[in-house]
Amino acid sequence: METRSMPGPFARLMRILWLLPAAQAAAAGAGERAESIEVLEQRMAELVNRDRAEAGVPPLAYHKGLAAVARAHSADMKANRFFAHDSPRTGKVKDRVAAAAIPNRGVGENIARAVTVESAQANLMLSQTHKENILRREFTHIGIGLARDDDGLLLCTQVFMKVPPTYDTAEITRQLVEGINKARLAKGLRRLLDDATLAQQATAHSERAARLGNFDPLWLEGELRRRDRRWRVHQAAYFLTEDLAEVIQSDVALSSVPDHVGVGVVQSAAKSKEAGALWVTLICAQKK
Structure with a gap:
């Protein structure tokens, strides 16, 4: 069978269109790359509490221990090239929180991959199961962990927790x-x-x-x-x-x-x- 290459101008146009999403991601994320991961993590926590406030739900307190758990999971996903809640190395989110010896009465987790923390949070709010975690009234604390993958996109992990109450x-x-x-x-x-x-x-x-x-x-x-x-x-x-x-x-x-x-x-x-x-x-x- 005879094969022919595309005419030069059309081929160039296709290459430009193919590269456009990556170029858009690079441009949109350029500003965030200049900011530290810690700043972006705090911004995402603020976005979560903004969405909770709009829904009439109390804000979540930031928990450094949960943030460390979340950050480690994002790093695990980056290093081992997967995108999932369950890790072959660390198990489920409840296993990771237990391994960190953080007392709790229940945990939840959201993960996202996006150009910015704003787009990540917006996409999570469009997913019913992720939105339920964000707006769950029983949760009291949150930790955010971010990492950048090889494409420059943010791997975002949100870990939610209900702390054990203290009773009289x-x-x-x-x-x-x-x-x-x-x-x-x-x-x-x-x-x-x-x-x-x-x-x-x-x-x-x-x-x-x-x-x-x-x-x-x-x-x-x-x-x-x-x-x-x-x-x-x-x-x-x-x-x-x-x-x-x-x-x-x-x-x-x-x-x-x-x-x-x-x-x-x-x-x-x-x-x-x-x-x-x-x-x-x-x-x-x-x-x-």
């Missing part, structure tokens, strides 16, 4: 007892009397659970039988939760049998696997 466990205990009695009265059940001894036993069990990483019903049963013989019957329920309604609406809380209650609440250590969750022991008993 005495106040949580008060709210639970009050909430249980309010729910009981609404159902026509008698009010439960808050019993100090039951509360001490419940707290001891929650402390043990937080230390061991699991509840121990047999231990609690033995403690109740050995240390307190005032009760005709007692019932207990255990929760690892932050949802107080789960405790208040439980079958044990709304049983018609008991007349006394004890609640023990202990918060998990921030660096534990449960990272700030509440260990709740509820004991309801009927006096002899």
